[in-house]
Amino acid sequence: MNSILSIREVSKFYGSYQALNAVSLEIPRNSIYGLLGPNGAGKTTLIRIINQITFPDQGQVFLDGEPLAPHHIAQIGYLPEERGLYKSMKVGEQALYLAQLKGLSRAEAKQQLKYWFEKLDIGNWWHKKVQELSKGMAQKVQFIVTVLHRPKLLIFDEPFSGFDPINAAMIKDQILELKEGGASIIFSTHRMESVEELCEHIGLIHRSNLILEGKLSAIKKIHKQNRYEIRWTPLNGTPAPEELLGRLPVIGPHYDAEDNTWDFTLELQDSEKGELLRYLSEHGNLASFRERIPSVNDIFIQTVQKQESHA
Amino acid sequence: MHKLGLIIRREYLAKVRNKSFVIMTFLSPILLVGMIVLIAYLTKVNDNEKRLVAVLNESPFFKTDFESKRGISFVPLHGIGLETAKDSVLDMGYYGLLYLPQRASLEGVTEDAFLYTKDAPNTLVLETLEGIFEDRLREYRLQQLGVSSEEYARVRMGYEINTATFSGQRSAKGINEFKAVVGGAFGYLIMMFIIIYGGFVMRSVIEEKTTRIIEVIISSVRPFQLMLGKIIGTSLAGVTQFLIWIFSASLLMIAVMLFLDIDPAILMQRPGPGGLEASLAQSALSGDDTSQLLVEEFLKIPMGLLVGCFLIYFVLGYLIYSSIYAAIGAAVDNETDTQQFIFPIIMPLMLAIYVGFFSVFSNPHGPIAVAFSIFPLTSPIVMLMRLPGGVGEGGVPLWQLLASIALLLVTFLAIVWLAAKIYRVGILMYGKKPTYRELYKWLKY
Numbered sequence: 240m241n242s243i244l245s246i247r248e249v250s251k252f253y254g255s256y257q258a259l260n261a262v263s264l265e266i267p268r269n270s271i272y273g274l275l276g277p278n279g280a281g282k283t284t285l286i287r288i289i290n291q292i293t294f295p296d297q298g299q300v301f302l303d304g305e306p307l308a309p310h311h312i313a314q315i316g317y318l319p320e321e322r323g324l325y326k327s328m329k330v331g332e333q334a335l336y337l338a339q340l341k342g343l344s345r346a347e348a349k350q351q352l353k354y355w356f357e358k359l360d361i362g363n364w365w366h367k368k369v370q371e372l373s374k375g376m377a378q379k380v381q382f383i384v385t386v387l388h389r390p391k392l393l394i395f396d397e398p399f400s401g402f403d404p405i406n407a408a409m410i411k412d413q414i415l416e417l418k419e420g421g422a423s424i425i426f427s428t429h430r431m432e433s434v435e436e437l438c439e440h441i442g443l444i445h446r447s448n449l450i451l452e453g454k455l456s457a458i459k460k461i462h463k464q465n466r467y468e469i470r471w472t473p474l475n476g477t478p479a480p481e482e483l484l485g486r487l488p489v490i491g492p493h494y495d496a497e498d499n500t501w502d503f504t505l506e507l508q509d510s511e512k513g514e515l516l517r518y519l520s521e522h523g524n525l526a527s528f529r530e531r532i533p534s535v536n537d538i539f540i541q542t543v544q545k546q547e548s549h550a
Numbered sequence: 551m552h553k554l555g556l557i558i559r560r561e562y563l564a565k566v567r568n569k570s571f572v573i574m575t576f577l578s579p580i581l582l583v584g585m586i587v588l589i590a591y592l593t594k595v596n597d598n599e600k601r602l603v604a605v606l607n608e609s610p611f612f613k614t615d616f617e618s619k620r621g622i623s624f625v626p627l628h629g630i631g632l633e634t635a636k637d638s639v640l641d642m643g644y645y646g647l648l649y650l651p652q653r654a655s656l657e658g659v660t661e662d663a664f665l666y667t668k669d670a671p672n673t674l675v676l677e678t679l680e681g682i683f684e685d686r687l688r689e690y691r692l693q694q695l696g697v698s699s700e701e702y703a704r705v706r707m708g709y710e711i712n713t714a715t716f717s718g719q720r721s722a723k724g725i726n727e728f729k730a731v732v733g734g735a736f737g738y739l740i741m742m743f744i745i746i747y748g749g750f751v752m753r754s755v756i757e758e759k760t761t762r763i764i765e766v767i768i769s770s771v772r773p774f775q776l777m778l779g780k781i782i783g784t785s786l787a788g789v790t791q792f793l794i795w796i797f798s799a800s801l802l803m804i805a806v807m808l809f810l811d812i813d814p815a816i817l818m819q820r821p822g823p824g825g826l827e828a829s830l831a832q833s834a835l836s837g838d839d840t841s842q843l844l845v846e847e848f849l850k851i852p853m854g855l856l857v858g859c860f861l862i863y864f865v866l867g868y869l870i871y872s873s874i875y876a877a878i879g880a881a882v883d884n885e886t887d888t889q890q891f892i893f894p895i896i897m898p899l900m901l902a903i904y905v906g907f908f909s910v911f912s913n914p915h916g917p918i919a920v921a922f923s924i925f926p927l928t929s930p931i932v933m934l935m936r937l938p939g940g941v942g943e944g945g946v947p948l949w950q951l952l953a954s955i956a957l958l959l960v961t962f963l964a965i966v967w968l969a970a971k972i973y974r975v976g977i978l979m980y981g982k983k984p985t986y987r988e989l990y991k992w993l994k995y
Binding site: 254293 | 761765768771980
């Protein structure tokens with residue numbers, strides 16, 4: 240059993256509108272899972288089902304092998320996209336209240352809060368009212384409240400919104416540290432570069448259906464188009480690569496006269512690779528030969544567009 | 551249960567620490583007592599103002615009839631002519647001059663008597679004077695018919711009929727109204743509480759939506775727990791406020807009365823017009839017998855039953871209405887959108903109060919009173935107005951009380967269930983104001 244969370248054939252209807260259609264997915268233990276999808280695809284509904292805010296009309300969810308039950312609330316930490324704090328309450332008091340709602344005792348909550356306030360460098364905020372805080376400051380408090388009760392499963396929905404780059408990096412480090420500490424993390428965002436940086440697995444939801452799921456590296460392998468980026472300096476003169484290779488580059492070519500260097504991308508079958516490499520090194524200086532890996536952004540757009548054209 | 555306690559605690563503290571709530575709590579009794587003191591003071595000033603009326607009596611009648619009474623003093627003038635009298639009265643700043651000319655008969659005098667004043671005369675003065683004339687004329691005419699003054703004095707005595715119920719209890723005039731007022735006070739208290747603190751519950755739900763904290767909380771507790779905690783916490787704050795109000799207002803009142811020496815009876819008095827009719831009415835109302843009966847009846851009101859039922863109706867009625875308020879708060883994004891939904895809740899409350907005042911006071915066990923005291927949205931107020939008459943014979947039939955409570959209980963469960971469903975969906979909905987149709991759809995989510 241290597242999944243912390245199993246979602247099996249979950250469907251959800253709002254009146255006649257179907258928000259989720261028999262979605263099944265496995266969230267691997269101790270990893271970061273990117274839950275992606277266009278706006279209105281059904282991500283938030285799925286996340287709310289995991290948090291038992293709403294309940295599925297069909298299907299089941301298992302946390303750590305057990306069917307989801309009210310006591311699991313204490314084992315999940317959820318940072319919603321639409322988040323806020325009581326304006327007129329003091330920061331410390333409020334954090335204490337939210338931590339206790341998650342099932343911590345008052346003393347435990349206090350101790351944990353102290354640790355986290357020190358760690359994120361906001362120790363002197365305890366007696367401030369929330370309305371005195373900036374948006375980024377309030378976000379920090381919300382992050383702490385989400386992770387405070389050491390949940391095994393953490394769900395972050397757009398965790399970096401409202402943070403400046405320095406604080407965003409700080410939060411990213413904290414998320415990675417939590418993963419090192421054994422937590423499993425679901426990460427939902429529209430910022431693909433952070434998916435690229437953080438996630439080992441992804442799932443893509445589009446129009447209530449799960450249309451792509453798996454290990455990020457494996458998905459990339461499937462989506463690669465056998466394209467290679469090449470930087471090469473020919474030995475004699477400046478002939479165009481197409482004359483040399485007898486084929487057209489897919490992208491490029493670009494010639495830098497100062498360095499006498501060509502940059503171009505070729506589409507190659509595995510069987511052609513060895514021969515080409517040999518040719519290039521015989522007739523010039525091969526500076527780089529690299530397979531072009533599709534970015535998450537490319538995969539996202541490609542997959543969604545393919546679905547749209549099918550529909 | 552533990553979480554519910556936490557929510558109640560937070561809601562209570564949030565409310566009690568709120569600045570405007572604190573100010574209202576301590577300012578209201580001061581304002582209230584200040585008002586009472588002001589009214590008492592003004593009444594006293596009004597009372598102490600004596601209007602001086604000079605009487606120039608040239609006739610042989612009315613020698614002893616103009617006695618000074620509350621508000622008017624009569625000053626007899628002698629040996630001067632009317633024109634001189636007018637001038638001097640005006641000079642001395644008297645209120646007016648009453649002139650009785652020299653005539654042979656009493657009727658002649660009354661026909662030609664004149665009251666001169668600077669401006670149009672005050673009704674109280676007029677009524678007092680007219681009363682004196684009427685009384686004297688009546689006596690005179692009866693004398694013509696052979697009725698002596700002593701006999702007339704006996705005829706003037708007021709009369710009040712003795713009343714009793716069929717079971718033999720003595721009852722007094724106005725006892726129904728009196729009982730309904732006692733019950734009505736409880737009913738009115740419930741209505742005020744619902745409107746004030748129901749509104750607080752609604753605003754608190756809207757606040758959670760606009761600050762977007764709702765989803766964070768809902769991932770830790772069930773929406774129903776949050777709703778219930780909010781309602782209970784707010785009502786505890788309300789009860790605290792009410793207790794402080796009652797306690798501090800009575801303390802202040804006592805202190806004020808001791809220091810300023812205001813007679814509480816002043817507030818009870820109604821300045822009645824003079825004259826025969828008035829004095830008749832007064833003697834009827836102020837009969838020792840009647841007030842003693844009222845006190846007896848007051849003591850006979852089943853206080854235990856009334857307070858017990860008050861608690862039941864208060865708790866159930868408040869929970870019904872405040873959960874509707876919570877659902878409304880959940881359905882909208884801001885307070886301005888609430889109007890369309892609030893009107894239908896206020897209506898049954900208003901109806902209950904009006905029905906109470908116009909129907910229950912005069913006929914506590916009539917069909918309208920019975921219907922409204924069983925209908926669950928109005929029963930908390932109307933039934934309490936009927937209850938001071940007791941339960942059973944002569945009071946509310948037991949089956950009506952039980953039916954009313956049972957219906958209220960069923961309604962309570964149904965409404966809270968419905969409100970919780972709307973609440974659960976509404977708190978996560980942002981954007982446009984929902985229609986009633988959409989609310990109905992939410993019930994099926």
